[in-house]
Amino acid sequence: MLSLPGAVPAEGVDEGVAAHYGELFREQRALAEGTGFVDLSHRGVVTVTGADRLSWLHLLLTQAVSDLPAGQATEALILSANGHIEHALYLVDDGETMWAHVEPGTQDALIAYLESMKFFYRVEVADRTAEFAVVHLPAGSIARVPDGAAVRETAHGRDVFLPRADLSSYADQHGPAAGLLAYEALRVEQHRPRLAFETDHRTIPHELGWIGTAVHLQKGCYRGQETVARVQNLGKPPRRLVFLHLDGSEVHLPVHGTPLHLASDGPDGRKLGFITTSVRHHELGPIALALIKRNVPLDAELLAGTTAAAQETVVEP
Numbered sequence: 001m002l003s004l005p006g007a008v009p010a011e012g013v014d015e016g017v018a019a020h021y022g023e024l025f026r027e028q029r030a031l032a033e034g035t036g037f038v039d040l041s042h043r044g045v046v047t048v049t050g051a052d053r054l055s056w057l058h059l060l061l062t063q064a065v066s067d068l069p070a071g072q073a074t075e076a077l078i079l080s081a082n083g084h085i086e087h088a089l090y091l092v093d094d095g096e097t098m099w100a101h102v103e104p105g106t107q108d109a110l111i112a113y114l115e116s117m118k119f120f121y122r123v124e125v126a127d128r129t130a131e132f133a134v135v136h137l138p139a140g141s142i143a144r145v146p147d148g149a150a151v152r153e154t155a156h157g158r159d160v161f162l163p164r165a166d167l168s169s170y171a172d173q174h175g176p177a178a179g180l181l182a183y184e185a186l187r188v189e190q191h192r193p194r195l196a197f198e199t200d201h202r203t204i205p206h207e208l209g210w211i212g213t214a215v216h217l218q219k220g221c222y223r224g225q226e227t228v229a230r231v232q233n234l235g236k237p238p239r240r241l242v243f244l245h246l247d248g249s250e251v252h253l254p255v256h257g258t259p260l261h262l263a264s265d266g267p268d269g270r271k272l273g274f275i276t277t278s279v280r281h282h283e284l285g286p287i288a289l290a291l292i293k294r295n296v297p298l299d300a301e302l303l304a305g306t307t308a309a310a311q312e313t314v315v316e317p
Helices: 024-032 051-061 107-116 164-174 180-189 225-234
Strands: 018-020 036-039 043-049 072-078 085-094 098-102 124-127 132-139 151-152 158-162 240-247 258-261 272-279 286-292 303-305 307-313
Touching: 018 180, 024 132, 024 180, 024 272, 036 164, 043 051, 043 107, 043 132, 051 098, 085 107, 085 151, 085 158, 098 151, 098 158, 107 124, 132 164, 132 307, 158 164, 180 272, 240 272, 240 303, 272 307, 286 303, 286 307
Parallel strands: none
Antiparallel strands: 036 132, 043 098, 043 124, 072 085, 085 098, 132 158, 151 158, 240 286, 240 307, 258 272, 258 303, 272 286, 303 307
C-alpha cells in the first residue's frame, strides 16, 4: 500500500504501512462515513487449528471462548502471573480455525507461549503473517469481502484477513485508502486501548476498561486471574484511563509518555500520569488518551507537559 499515491510511511512499531496519504482529515471523514479501508498489513496474524482449539484457548485467555460461535468476533488478553497485560488478541473462529491479529512484532513471543502450553491438546499454532494481511473496513462500509475470507465484525467495523497476494487488487477495487493516523484518531475518539500504547509493564485490565470486553469475570482459571478477581472484588486499580481534550493552539501534540500534572501546580508539579496516545481529530481537534492516578479529581484541569488538557472519564475511579 505504500506504493499508492501520496503514501507517507508510518514510523516506529507501525512501520510498513502508510501513516496517511496526504489528506489526514479527509481520510478520517471517509472512515467516519463508512467508506474506504485501512491497511493493517503490518499486524501479526496467528491461527490455531485442531479439535481442541476452543477449549484449549479458553484455559489460557481472559475471554470465554469454549463455546464461541463461528463468525462471532471477540478480543482477549494474556496476562502474566501477576495479572499484568502481556498480549492482546483480536479473534474470530471460522468453524475450523481460530484467527487472531496482534500487535506488530508480538506474534513470535505469543506463539512461543502458546507452544509451551500445548501439552496433550490437539491443537496446532501457526504464524500466518507472511501469508495473510489484515484490512480494516469501517462501520457502515458496504465493500464486498472476498468469499472464504475470515472476518471480524464489530461495532467499529470489519477486520478482514486477506491473502497478501490480493492486497493490491483489493486496494484498486475498494479505495480510497485511509492511513493509520486516521484509524488511530477514531480509536482514540472511541476510547479503545491499544497494547504498548495504553499499556506499560505494570498495566492491569481494570485500568483500561478491558473488563467485560476482553476479560470475562465468570470463566474458569487462567494465568493472572487471581489479580483480576482480587481487584474486581476487593479493591480499585491504581490508575485509570482518561480521554483528554488538548489545547488546540499548540503546534505540536504531546508525545507518548509526556507527563501529566495538575494545571494549578504547573509543568514542574507532581507527576500524576502520562499521555498514551495523542492525535488530531477532524471534528474534535487535538485529543488524547492518558493513564492517570485513580484519585485525581474528575474535574481537575491538567497539563500534558505544557499543554492544557481537560479530562473526560473513561474508567470510573
